[in-house]
Amino acid sequence: MNSAIAADIAKIGRLSAVPSILEIVSAMTGLRFAAVARVTDDSWTACAVLDKVGFGLKVGGELEVTTTLCHEIRSARTPIVIEQVSDDSLYCGHHTPRIYGFESYISVPIIRRNGEMFGTICALDPLPARLRDGKILEMVQLYAELIAAQLEIEEQLAASQTALQSEVETGNLREQFIAVLGHDLRNPLFSIMSGLRLLQRQPDRPDLPVILRQMEQSCLRMSGLIDDVLDFARGRLGGGIPVEPRRVDDLAAELARIIAELRSSHPERDIQVQIDLADSVHCDPRRIGQLFSNLLANALTHGDPALPVTVTAQGGTGGFTLSVANPRPLIEPERMAQLFQPYSRGSADAAQAGLGLGLYIAAEIARAHGGAISASSTPAGGTVFTLTLPPVCS
Structure with a gap:
């Protein structure tokens, strides 16, 4: 039937x-x-x-x-x-x-x-x-x-009930979006304004390079938030995040670049890497890099700072897998079920930076590639996020 x-x-x-x-x-x-x-x-x-x-x-x-x-x-x-x-x-x-x-x-x-x-x-x-x-x-x-x-x-x-439910969900998302965006954009903007006021009053401060670097980081933070909002809008309203897959022979280099960037911003953290890409990967390298950056930043933000974060990537004729693992505190089952939803955060700490869109955007990028992201959280294995892309049919 x-x-x-x-x-x-x-x-x-x-x-x-x-x-x-x-x-x-x-x-x-x-x-x-x-x-x-x-x-x-x-x-x-x-x-x-x-x-x-x-x-x-x-x-x-x-x-x-x-x-x-x-x-x-x-x-x-x-x-x-x-x-x-x-x-x-x-x-x-x-x-x-x-x-x-x-x-x-x-x-x-x-x-x-x-x-x-x-x-x-x-x-x-x-x-x-x-x-x-x-x-x-x-x-x-x-x-x-x-x-x-x-x-x-x-x-x-x-049909009316479906439309009403859709309107209710849209209204809830709109309210969450306005509240969270207003909170998260206000912080870096306040940092930039504070730096400008200091420089206006004391343009010859000896710590000028430090202040400028902080302002630059705040600008980058705001830019990242805006990019997340745009990708969220594309995913919810435009039929998914657009990707441009192609044969990529140097994906390992792209992953290494992102690891180096996050190491520079988290110099105290231990990131252990195991990358084995025996063959090219059919993907959009910019979007896979964005996905990986979201997963790794999430692990560094929420994981135990005293323990290493492990990155594993494997690729070949059987497809491509990328995992990010950290021995973070266990994620409760009810929170786990919501991880890839908009405005969801992997930690109950609402003060953590971010709109709560990173994992949602990562899942949308995976879906656009015909793949998927899974998550597990156990006492023995810690918390692991795994991206799986299917092999390309010849």
């Missing part, structure tokens, strides 16, 4: 009036089996069932559509009413009554307002029944129209 049919069964299941409708149809017609069926060109599936004769069909049960009269109803879009198959000139030799063993039968198409046929409301019985009373057919047709209308309402309600 495909997902679309399963969704249609669920829609009918949410219509509280359908069981009562089947009971009324059975009582009015005397037919002891009644059902609402989803009928397509190649399938017949029961969405709701009332079975008082042991026919054996359950909700979700399927029949070969060409063995049913509903197949003919779908083509003609007109009801079929049979009081007694054995006396009916049209259906006495038909294969469907013979297959399913019924004498009396009624089926009416359920047609949506846009003209699409959903399926049928049908009923049958091994015994003959008086069904030619025009009021019976009219009643079943009214119920078919009612089900079609209720389906429309159900779908509109589901």
